Amino acid sequence: MNTETHVSNRWSNKYAYILAATGAAVGLGNLWKFPYIMGENGGGAFVLVYLLCILFIGIPVMMAEVAIGKRGRSTPANAAAMVSKESGHSSHWSIIGSMGVLAGYLILSFYVVIAGWAVAYVLYGATGEFSAAAADAETHADTIGSLFGNLVSSVPNLLIYTTLIVVAVVYVLSKGVKDGLETAVTYLMPAMFVLLVAIMIYSAIVGDFAAAFGFMFNIDFSKLTIEGVLVALGHAFFTLSLASGIMMVYGAYLPKGVSIAKTSIMIAIADTVVALIAGLAIYPIVFAHGLEPSAGPGLLFQALPIAFGSMPMGDVVGTLFFVMVVFAAFTSAIALLESAAAYLVERQGMSRAKASIVAGVGIWLLSLLTIFSLSGESWTLLPFMGEGKTIFDGLDYLTANILLPLGGLLISVFVGWFMKDELVKAEFNLSDGQHKLVMVLLRFVAPIAIIFVFINAIGLF
Numbered sequence: 025m026n027t028e029t030h031v032s033n034r035w036s037n038k039y040a041y042i043l044a045a046t047g048a049a050v051g052l053g054n055l056w057k058f059p060y061i062m063g064e065n066g067g068g069a070f071v072l073v074y075l076l077c078i079l080f081i082g083i084p085v086m087m088a089e090v091a092i093g094k095r096g097r098s099t100p101a102n103a104a105a106m107v108s109k110e111s112g113h114s115s116h117w118s119i120i121g122s123m124g125v126l127a128g129y130l131i132l133s134f135y136v137v138i139a140g141w142a143v144a145y146v147l148y149g150a151t152g153e154f155s156a157a158a159a160d161a162e163t164h165a166d167t168i169g170s171l172f173g174n175l176v177s178s179v180p181n182l183l184i185y186t187t188l189i190v191v192a193v194v195y196v197l198s199k200g201v202k203d204g205l206e207t208a209v210t211y212l213m214p215a216m217f218v219l220l221v222a223i224m225i226y227s228a229i230v231g232d233f234a235a236a237f238g239f240m241f242n243i244d245f246s247k248l249t250i251e252g253v254l255v256a257l258g259h260a261f262f263t264l265s266l267a268s269g270i271m272m273v274y275g276a277y278l279p280k281g282v283s284i285a286k287t288s289i290m291i292a293i294a295d296t297v298v299a300l301i302a303g304l305a306i307y308p309i310v311f312a313h314g315l316e317p318s319a320g321p322g323l324l325f326q327a328l329p330i331a332f333g334s335m336p337m338g339d340v341v342g343t344l345f346f347v348m349v350v351f352a353a354f355t356s357a358i359a360l361l362e363s364a365a366a367y368l369v370e371r372q373g374m375s376r377a378k379a380s381i382v383a384g385v386g387i388w389l390l391s392l393l394t395i396f397s398l399s400g401e402s403w404t405l406l407p408f409m410g411e412g413k414t415i416f417d418g419l420d421y422l423t424a425n426i427l428l429p430l431g432g433l434l435i436s437v438f439v440g441w442f443m444k445d446e447l448v449k450a451e452f453n454l455s456d457g458q459h460k461l462v463m464v465l466l467r468f469v470a471p472i473a474i475i476f477v478f479i480n481a482i483g484l485f
C-alpha cells in the first residue's frame with residue numbers, strides 16, 4: 025500500500041491546517057470547561073497535572089494521531105486499519121478510529137447544547153440584560169445567576185438555541201462553505217484572543233486578581249484527588265481534540281513536508297494559553313463576588329456577565345464576547361461533525377451533503393438527552409454515577425474520562441509498539457534524539473500514566 029489516496033482533499037498549505045486544527049482545538053473546552061473543572065478540582069495542583077498531561081501525553085498523542093491519518097490518507101477507522109496492515113498487523117486496530125468517531129459524536133451531542141447557551145447570551149447582551157442586572161449592586165450576582173438558571177431549566181429555549189446551532193453546523197458542512205468560515209475565523213480567532221486579554225485585564229482591575237492567581241497557580245496537592253487527576257488527563261485529550269477522530273481526519277488532508285511535531289506543539293500552546301487566560305479572566309470575578317469556584321458548568325455564564333454588567337459599554341463587550349464564544353464553539357462543532365460525516369461518506373457511500381444531514385439529525389436527537397437532563401431535576405442514569413448526576417454528567421464522564429483516555433492509550437500503544445518504525449520515522453521526520461524522546465513518551469510514559477490513573481480512579485484494584 026503506498027499513498028494511493030482515498031482522501032483527495034488537501035489543505036492548501038501549512039497555515040490552513042494550523043488554522044483548522046487550532047479552530048477545532050480552541051472552543052468550549054477552553055472557555056467553558058477548563059475554568060469550571062479547575063474550580064471543581066481545587067485549582068493549582070489540578071492545573072499543574074493538566075499542563076503535564078498536555079506536554080507529555082497530549083502532544084505526543086496528537087503527533088501519533090496525525091501520523092496515522094497522514095499515512096493512511098483515509099477516514100479514521102480505515103486509516104488505522106491500513107497503517108496496521110502495512111505494518112504487518114491485524115486490521116482490528118481500526119477500533120482506534122471507530123472509537124474516536126463514536127466519542128466525538130457523543131461529545132457533539134452536548135457540545136451543541138452548551139454552544140446554544142452562548143447564543144442565548146449573545147441575545148442577553150444585545151438586549152441589555154447584563155447592565156440591567158447591575159442596577160442593584162446587592163443582588164447583581166443573584167440576578168445574573170437566575171438568568172442562567174432560567175435558561176437551562178427551559179426546554180423550549182434550549183431546544184431553539186440547540187436547533188439553531190445544529191442547523192448552522194449542518195449547513196456549513198454540507199454546503200462546503202468552510203472556506204468562507206475559515207476566512208472569518210482567521211480574523212475572529214485573533215480578535216477573540218485580544219478581547220479575552222482585555223477582559224482579563226478588566227477583571228484583574230475590578231476583581232480579586234491575587235486570589236485568582238493564587239487559586240490557579242499555588243500548588244497544593246492535598247486539594248487534588250485521583251478523580252481530579254483523571255479529569256485533568258481526560259481534559260487534555262478533550263481540549264486538544266484528541267482521540268475523537270478529528271486529528272486523523274485532518275492529518276489525512278495534510279500536505280507533504282509539514283512538520284507534524286512543530287505544528288502539534290504550536291496548536292497545543294495556542295490552546296493552553298487561551299484556557300489559562302480564560303481562567304484568569306473568570307476567577308477574579310468569582311472571588312470578588314463570592315461565587316463558588318465549584319459552581320459547575322454554569323461558571324463562565326454566571327461570572328463574566330457580572331463583569332460585563334459593571335464595565336463601561338459592558339453590554340457591547342459582553343455581546344461581542346459571546347459572539348466569539350459561539351464562533352469558537354462552532355469551529356469545534358464543525359470538526360466534530362466532519363469526522364462523523366466523513367465516516368458515513370466512506371463507509372456508507374453517502375454524498376457529503378446527505379452524510380452531513382443524516383449525522384446532524386442524529387446529533388439533534390441525541391442532544392435531547394442533554395436538554396431534558398439539564399432541565400429535569402434529577403435524571404439519575406446509571407447506579408455508578410451517584411446521586412443527582414444527570415445524563416449530561418454521564419455523557420461528559422463517559423467521553424472525557426473513559427473513551428478519550430482509552431483512545432489515547434490505544435493510539436500511543438499502536439504507534440509506539442505496532443506501527444512500523446520506518447513509517448513512524450518518515451512521518452515524524454525528527455532528528456534521532458528527538459525521535460527517541462517522542463517514542464519513549466508514546467511507548468512508556470503515556471500508556472503507563474493512563475493505565476495508572478485509570479486503575480486508581482475507576483477503582484479497579
Ligand code: PHE
Pocket residue numbers: 048049050051052053054128131262263264265266268270356357359360
Ligand atoms: N477541543 C474542543 C474544545 O476544547 C472540543 C473538541 C473535542 C473538538 C474533540 C473536537 C474534538 O472545545
Ligand code: NA
Pocket residue numbers: 048049050051053054262263264265295
Ligand atoms: Na480546546
